[in-house]
Amino acid sequence: MAPGSPAASAPASPRFPASSRGAGPAAHRRVAMPRLEVDRAFPRSPRGALKIARTLVALAALVCFVVAGSHQAYTALASMETAITVLFLLLYLLRLDERMRCLFWPLADIFNSMIAALFLLVVSLFAIIIKTNKGTLAGGVLGLILLVLCLADAILLFKKISHDKSRGRSAPAK
Template structure:
């Protein structure tokens, strides 16, 4: 006969490891940077994404030229991806690329394209939707330039603090 267990408890059994809740043992959880959306860079990224989305909607609604729509769509997607990159702290995990420099390059190229497309949309002004999209494109151009300035300051501050050299 098996020994009796204390009243109200289950029979003794070997302790099993807790279930992993769908995570593989080698996988680390993604952390959300809750301070990033409230930082100046975070607010700027969110504003860039929303203004690019508004320009895309204006160009789509007005049946504007495909180049206008494509540029606004690409800017929305790329800025949204950079926002996710910084929000999920993936820039700290993926060290194969210096992300602030890639972000600066993206902002400069986007600013050049937005200058051309915004001016053409305003000058040609086939309808009010295209005109509104062009104005939003020029606002987005200013936001891109402000983003470049903030990123350059971040890079120069990190270098001054000695963070540019990898830790050994």
């Protein structure tokens, strides 16, 4: 079409946008989005099983605190721990840590585990010492179990990081 022809200067109709007119079959192709692949071996690994156990125990502690009507600090810590652990679980399960290289995710996970362990120690001990009701006591006990799981997770991640670093150093130079 010539630049001065009425068809070239006509506005795009609502049914057919201007970008699709005359573009041919290539305009109707969809852009292929990269697919997320699921790491099926991660849930069966020790780290994956530990993450799943952390998630379930944090969820159980959250349910105990909510049902018992405990102080909001207990509920907030348990819900925050549940959410963050689920996000790290999804990060490793969907292999997003390999795609998002802006952060060294195992180290961030270690920091998360250590800070969570510190908060869980304080809050769980308060929940057990005060023991306003049985639900708060059960949530405090589950919080202490979660504390142990957080420390075990941090230790496993630290061993993974140090093992990977040592393998990188011992590789022969070419």
